[in-house]
Amino acid sequence: MKADCPVCKEKGTLILKTTTENIPYFGEIMESTVKCEECGFKHSDVICLEVKEPVKYNLTIGKEKMNTRVVKSQSATIKIPELGLKVEPGPQSQGYVSNIEGILERFQKAVNTALSWAEDENSKGNAVRILDELNSIRNGDKKVTLIIEDPFGHSLIEDKNAIKSKLSPEEIKNLKTGFTTIDQ
Ligand SMILES: [Zn+2]
Known part of the structure; x- marks a missing residue:
């Protein structure tokens, strides 16, 4: 087509x-x-x-998890709290099948873009620090938590150690869906 x-x-x-x-x-x-x-x-x-239930996945990631498969739908929020990284759904957000390494590469690309736009020393230093930390995860020097929250349950971290839980109504309320909503 x-x-x-x-x-x-x-x-x-x-x-x-x-x-x-x-x-x-x-x-x-x-x-x-x-x-x-x-x-x-x-x-x-x-x-x-x-049709799926709202879901949350939580996994400690390090070098040995680089090949763990991840399905990230367009409606998913993805976070690494230790590094203050968070990608929320929006009109530009994409869904994809990848692995942990692919997810880290996407974060790296986004932080590099932020670095090239950064104007003050503080944001530049912060971006450089995050890039260092992302490298340490891939090298096996650091472990962090990867969280994926999906109000439509269309995402997955395919790993036996991944903790799958239900999203609370409060958590669902605070998630962006990528769709435009009108507040009452
Ligand atoms: Zn074109």
């Missing part, structure tokens, strides 16, 4: 690819990616084909 690109406006350069995967004890997920052949614009999402 080809479509027009929303970014460079070229005709018929946007290609949609979908793959379906069955994850044990989780169910079927469909990963879809659109990519523009012209300008390289890319967006991906995972769609879970089953």
Whole structure:
């Protein structure tokens, strides 16, 4: 399937690819990616084909967890509290199937971007410190907690040590869903 690109406006350069995967004890997920052949614009999402309960995953991560598989849906909030890192869903957020290493790389990229935009020494120093810490996790010098919260239950940390729990109504209320809501 080809479509027009929303970014460079070229005709018929946007290609949609979908793959379906069955994850044990989780169910079927469909990963879809659109990519523009012209300008390289890319967006991906995972769609879970089953209705799920709100869920929270908690896992201590270090070097030995780099290959642990992670499904992160568009509605998921992902956090590393020890480093003050948090990615909340928004119009730009993507869903993907990756592993812990891939998640750390995404954080690294985001912090690098923040560093290149930082104007004061304080934010620069903070970004450099976080990059160091992210490296220490990958080198095996540091362990931190990875938390994924998903009000639609479409996310997963596939590891026997991952602690799965229900989200409390209070936690659900405080989560962003990525959808626009109108306050009463
Ligand atoms: Zn394009």
